[in-house]
Amino acid sequence: MSDDEREEKELDLTSPEVVTKYKSAAEIVNRALQLVISECKPKAKIVDLCEKGDSYIREQTGSMYKNVKRKIERGVAFPTCVSVNNTVCHFSPLASDETVLEDGDIVKIDMACHIDGFIAAVAHTHVLQEGPVTGRAADALAAANTAAEVALRLVRPGRKNKDVTEAIQKIAAAYDCKIVEGVLSHQMKQFVIDGNKVVVSVSNPDTRVDDAEFEENEVYAIDIVASTGDGKPKLLDEKQTTIYKRAVDKSYHLKMKASRFIFSEISQKFPIMPFSARLA
Structure with a gap:
């Protein structure tokens, strides 16, 4: 089997290795979800909840596949979002945002994790009330x-x-x-x-x-x-829009030094997956 054929086979769910990566990503992101749910309490800052979810995923994936010949990309595949009541989705605020949860809020949480590009995404709706x-x-x-x-x-x-x-x-x-x-x-x-x-x-x-x-x-x-x-x-x-994804199919010719610096940082840290402006 050639390298190209082997690489193609790895993309298929018939490969046990691919299934393992999906399962590992799913286990991590489900634990991250449970962590964020447990922290959803009145007066909790939404940005803190988002950070907890993202940090947990980064920590857990960072401890995997450390001693392998080929570098395995892993981490957050979609930033943790906490969208409340009539906000539909994808609210992941900047560090300066002071928005907090209140008793009775309907809280929609979503996030995703990946290992070697194989993505597991989860979402859950949690209501802040007893009973x-x-x-x-x-x-x-x-x-x-x-x-x-x-x-x-x-x-x-x-x-x-x-x-x-x-x-x-x-x-x-x-x-x-x-x-x-x-x-x-x-x-x-x-x-x-x-x-x-x-x-x-x-x-x-x-x-x-x-x-x-x-x-x-x-x-x-x-x-x-x-x-x-x-x-x-x-x-x-x-x-303010806070979640971005680089358009990998487009070429950029940036004139300003600051723009080139920011684009270089994004290309290195977040080459393909969506990311939060908090981390850029």
Whole structure:
């Protein structure tokens, strides 16, 4: 077997080594999620929660594959985000942000970890209150959870991406909720967190995706957000963008010395995966 053939085989889930890396990344990111959940308390600063999640992933992955011939990239595949109440997703503030959690908040946590580019992503919704969740908040939680369970069962060889889109909307409607528009579930490959095969949460003229069929040994991150509103995100507060990803298919010709320095730092520290501006 040539080196190219061996490299190609390593990308396939039929390789035990690849499966091991996925499992290891999943174990780490699930522990990181539990850590962040345990720290979600009234008056906790959101930026501190994000830092705890990212730091745990970096520490745990940093202790793996240290004595190998080929350097194994590993670490945070998507920064820890803590999005509260009507903030849809991807809130990972800068160090100067003073936003804190409050009693009764609905907290959406998401993050991802990778080992050698094989990515495990997790998300969870946590409510800051004692006792069971009731009312419309409970409807939204149940709609999202049930839709996710059904989606996981539909992502199977031979099924289509539109099967998932149709099913999750029907489930949300049963709880008198809406699936939030603009949320995409991507196929993931080695070092690719947003692959070409996509499951759109709500099909409309603004977010069309190509029809696709799921195939054996593919990996997907299923991302579902349910709302008691109309499911159409609105810009209520212009939060500064804090998560970026380098466009590896583009070349940059920067004139300013400061720009070249920043780009060099990003290229070295975050060559492919999304990153938080806190760390840049």
